[in-house]
Amino acid sequence: MGKGRREIIQTLRKQGVVLIMTGVFGRYAEYYDILYQDKDYEKECDFLEEIFSKYSEKHVKSILEGGCGTGGHAIPLAKRGYRYVGFDTSEIMIERAKEKARSSNIDVDFQVMDLRDFQLDEKFDASICMFAVIDYITETEDVLKALRNIRRHLKENSLFVFDFWNGLAVLRILPSVRVKIMEDEGIKIIRTVEPELDAFNHISKSHYKMIVIKNGKVIDEIEETHVIRFYFPQEIKHYLEEAGFELLNICPFMDLNGKVNENIWNIVAIAKAVGEEE
Known part of the structure; x- marks a missing residue:
């Protein structure tokens, strides 16, 4: 002890x-919602919509979320009219997410899947991985698998938004x-x-x-x-390009117009799906 x-x-x-x-x-997952009850998901969804408005070349109607947890972003996004699909490797969290969706009378699709090998018969207008989900992928080979798999599930020019720990x-x-x-x-x-x-x-x-x-x-x-x-900005840029994305911006979390430096721990990458779909 x-x-x-x-x-x-x-x-x-x-x-x-x-x-x-x-x-x-x-x-840990059983107490997740108590531990993070102070997390402002509505404000984070406002931030996502700000990103969509500034960077998306199309009207975003459908969103895919990898590592959705207990559905903290799902409910607000679905209420705002988005077609939403979320998945997580934690069965406990997905059950919690389904319970919350039922109690809110919201129609969302939650599944137990892994970023590296999930398969869906649908392509989306945008994909998100929030709350440092990418940081839990520790092997470079797996990072590229996950990014390429996300790319396969996105329409051309669709956005991919995710936050991560800034190595700097x-x-x-x-x-x-x-x-x-x-x-x-x-x-x-x-x-x-x-x-x-x-x-x-x-x-x-x-x-x-x-x-x-x-x-x-x-x-x-x-x-x-x-x-x-933890990842470094240039490293993320390289991985995204290898997986069929173009990096549009890296900014501080919740500050679209801010500049990243060595004092900002949580940062956000905004990328666009480019090239031919695999």
Whole structure:
């Protein structure tokens, strides 16, 4: 048990919280919506529409989202009239997304698939991969597979928009230990993240440790390690060109007119599908 968690548990015991350690791992997805309830998906969809308005040569009617999670972008986009298809490798997240769509009475298509080999009988006006989905693809061969597969599912001149960790900022600022506390529906979550940087391989291992509390008792304890790759702007440009895209712009996340520098961690690539479709 790391020092960070020991301190949390000691504090909880002092507060009279009864600890019931279940030792269940790999269930981060179950608490995803509580952890990220402060994420403004509506505003991010506004940002996407700003990108479509400025860069798309066509009226965007259909959107494909890879790594859609629990459907945070899906519901707002569908409500705005877009034909939406989203997929994720997490069955738990896709089930959550379907539940949210049903409760919102929204018609969207969610599937369990992988960016590298998904297959659909449809081509889209735009594709998005939000919340650093691309960073979870750590091997260059797999990155190219994913990008080429996305290209195959796009019409000519369609847009591809995705955000990623800026390597310039990661190596300057460096990942740090973070603690996040969120509460919702009677559940309190204390999450710590301890990073392990591998600068040579452009990798950051984020060791997540979560304590879930309900009615004053710890009902769950979760540990997961997320291996995340950070990318450099010129590197992204090269991969996109190899996969049949033209890079149109790289900008700070949520700031279409801003300039990228070594102080901005999250950045967005905007690309256009070009060349003959494979």
